[in-house]
Amino acid sequence: MRIFLDLAWFFRQEWHRYLLGISILAAVAVLNLIPPRIVGGLVDDISHQRIRGSLLLRDLALLLAIALVVYALRQAWRRMLYGSSARLARLLRDRLYRHYSQLSPRFYQQHRVGDLMAHATNDIQAIEQTAGDGILTLADSITTGALVVGTMAFTIDWKLTLVVLIPMPFMAWATSRYGLLLHDRFLLAQAAFSDLNGKVQENISGVRVIKAFGQEAAERRAFAELSEEVVARNVAVARIDALFDPTIQLIVGLSYFLAVAVGAVFVVRGGLTIGDLTAFTMYLGQLIWPMLAFGFLINIVERGRASYDRVRRLLEEPVDILDHPDATDTPPAGDLEVRIERFTYPGAAEPALSDVRFRLPRGATLGVVGRTGSGKTTLLRLLLREFDVEAGDIAIGGRSIYQVTLRALRRSIAYVPQDHFLFSATIAENIAFAKPEAGRDEIVAAARMADVDADIRRFPGGYDTLVGERGVTLSGGQKQRISIARALLMDAEILVLDDALSAVDARTEARILAALREQRAGRTTVIAAHRLSAVQHANLIVVLEGGRIREMGRHEDLLAAGGWYAQTYARQQLEALVEEGGHPWQA
Ligand SMILES: Nc1ncnc2c1ncn2[C@@H]1O[C@H](COP(=O)(O)OP(=O)(O)OP(=O)(O)O)[C@@H](O)[C@H]1O
Structure with a gap:
């Protein structure tokens, strides 16, 4: 109790x-x-x-x-x-x-x-x-x-009352005991049903992969096994259910029997x-x-x-990313200064970033590149304060991001994550997610800048087309560009693109980058990318490896240095040329 x-x-x-x-x-x-x-x-x-x-x-x-x-x-x-x-x-x-x-x-x-x-x-x-x-x-x-x-x-x-009360505690016990058993078995039945549901959902979503790999028969067998399990669990529930009512009725019947049998004797005796x-x-x-x-x-x-x-x-559960008591609520602006001594993910043995230090003037573009797993996304997540650094600091306009409220910091930064996410709403609502009061003109302007306006107009409902499970199916590149439009509409001090151009072709990428340079003059842009062409115009390029800065400088400096950046750039140029149908020796 x-x-x-x-x-x-x-x-x-x-x-x-x-x-x-x-x-x-x-x-x-x-x-x-x-x-x-x-x-x-x-x-x-x-x-x-x-x-x-x-x-x-x-x-x-x-x-x-x-x-x-x-x-x-x-x-x-x-x-x-x-x-x-x-x-x-x-x-x-x-x-x-x-x-x-x-x-x-x-x-x-x-x-x-x-x-x-x-x-x-x-x-x-x-x-x-x-x-x-x-x-x-x-x-x-x-x-x-x-x-x-x-x-x-x-x-x-009172004597008759005592007699009929004898079976009552058994009833309370039986109700509690069967109730508990019923509940436990019901949970198991529910879990089995939810496994079955999950299987159906996964198979319907992944039906193309199942067919492509010829796994229909194996999946049917797996489904049949799960379905059998659901039946077995429900039968177990029904068995207890079948015991419950008769037991209670037996006890109640016994009580009535005692009342009538003993009561009749009392009536005959005249009491x-x-x-x-x-x-x-x-x-x-x-x-x-x-x-x-x-x-x-x-x-x-x-x-x-x-x-x-x-x-x-x-x-x-403690909220670990908190506002500092003296934090100011003014969105920060100015030069970006990163001085990360060390950051380790919770539960990880090795630090994901160590000794990452650089300074980026306000309005400049930063490129962050490196092999997969080198720490690019981690750096951006620290900037957004999804995690806090263990040792070191990040400052915007001379103010530590830990001295600014989370609300103010997030108003300063527009973010396009690697794993973009669209809500089950219209395209216009998705773009205006962070600025619901935005007018249609602003939404269209952001979509143009993200080079997705023409695609949107081709949908039956245009900007009012529903996306998500109940709406149209968008290509990876379309989703990516709608996510970019969403961030651009915020018109924030810092725009962060995390490999946000990976699903668009090189020409579209070039158009979007040119639009960004023109529209975002005076404001900072941070681009993490695998394709080096996305960062070659950046004012500063940071090359990460194993969480440390391996090379740093402008595109020309890094090419001249002849390191990982130069080699990767040459290889990617060659690949792009082959893709476009040219010959490597024309490069
Ligand atoms: N949430 C996490 N918990 C623990 N370790 C993580 C977590 N996220 C990333 N890591 C590890 O941190 C390292 C850096 O990962 P990060 O995602 O920053 O790399 P990345 O350069 O962005 O990679 P990619 O180019 O593949 O996106 C990797 O070794 C990764 O396994």
């Missing part, structure tokens, strides 16, 4: 609703004590043949009135209790989502997306159930249970009237739900506690 203490902060917040809900619940329990008494009296009147029309009518009217009042009150407490628990779910969901949005890539690297989704859905649902059904069953078991047992013992017969026995069996009927509920309560509480612990652990 610790979960109720854990949730005390919420119950305090909503105390008036809970108090009212539980009071109404108790009032219903009290009202429900009246009908068995009326029916018992009527039975005695009939058996003694002293029934009178007017009295019968009065009693029936009273029964009807009670039924109507109970009907209205039951609705009222449901609204109170379930309304509050739904509010708790919304509150926790919002908190969790806000926390998710503050956590850094370090956190996402350590958790699976599926698990994080499950915490935000299943766990919150279990907590909601604790605050709704849990409180309801607790209050109901206690109030109805105590009132009914008290009425049976004090107004009818009890038939009317009393009738009322007694009706009370017994009212006792079944609280006993069942008590069993359910144990499971609800168990699940709620486990879920609340998981959600709390997530909410306590």
Whole structure:
């Protein structure tokens, strides 16, 4: 029951609703004590043949009135209790989502997306159930249970009450035990179903690869195995389900049997009237739900506690990329100065960057090149403060990026990541993602600069065409250029392109770069690339290898130096020429 203490902060917040809900619940329990008494009296009147029309009518009217009042009150407490628990779910969901949005890539690297989704859905649902059904069953078991047992013992017969109560603890035990088994098996069945779903989804998405490699038969076999597993797991659920009802009915039946058998003896001996026995069996009927509920309560509480612990652990996960207490909120501008002594990814043995130092004047273009895995993306991620350096600093306009709020820093930088991402929205909405108030003219201008305007106009809906799962399928190059347009629309102090031109051909790349040079004069651009042609006009080119600067300078200097840059440039030029149908010796 610790979960109720854990949730005390919420119950305090909503105390008036809970108090009212539980009071109404108790009032219903009290009202429900009246009908068995009326029916018992009527039975005695009939058996003694002293029934009178007017009295019968009065009693029936009273029964009807009670039924109507109970009907209205039951609705009222449901609204109170379930309304509050739904509010708790919304509150926790919002908190969790806000926390998710503050956590850094370090956190996402350590958790699976599926698990994080499950915490935000299943766990919150279990907590909601604790605050709704849990409180309801607790209050109901206690109030109805105590009132009914008290009425049976004090107004009818305490010995008979003790006798019929004997099987009740078994019922609570059976409910709790079967409930737990059912829940565990249900989770396994759900997991098997979700594996099956995942398989179907993956196979439909990857159908071209499956066919191309002739793996249809193997995939069909794998699917059949998963499908069999789903059936087996569901049969396991059904087996427990099949045991549950008969067991409960057996125990309830036993209780009724004891009531009637022992009660009949009491009636014959004259200690009890038939009317009393009738009322007694009706009370017994009212006792079944609280006993069942008590069993359910144990499971609800168990699940709620486990879920609340998981959600709390997530909410306590520290936000590691934080604003410095004295950070200023003005977006930084000016020369970019990088002085990274060392940066190591969480959990990695070797530093990803060491001794990376350079200075780039405001308005200049920086090229970052190097073999795959040399640290290009890492350098850009440090600039964006996705991670913080271990030792060293990065400054813009003489101000350390750690002395600026994250909001201000991100307003200064427009970023086109390597793994671009488009939302399920229209093309215009995707481009205007960071500036929703942008007019159509601005959106079109950004798309022109990214050389994607003509492509967009060819789609049936133009800029209003939907992209993503429900929309058109875009080529890799189109997606890339829409991502570039999105960053360009921000018109930021620093534009960062992480291998953002890899999926476009050399001519398109040249057009986009020329447009950038013209439109972004006076503002800084950082381009990480594999194709050296993307950086050859840069004012400074940094060549990384194993996280260290291997060469640095302008294109001409690096060519003259005859190192990795010069060799790679010569090779790429040759490849480009061959691709275009020329001959290497014409180069
Ligand atoms: N999140 C991470 N956690 C641990 N190590 C990482 C992480 N991301 C990258 N690394 C490692 O850091 C090194 C530098 O990676 P980075 O992505 O910066 O290289 P890159 O030059 O951008 O490569 P590419 O050209 O293939 O994009 C690599 O050895 C990589 O394996």
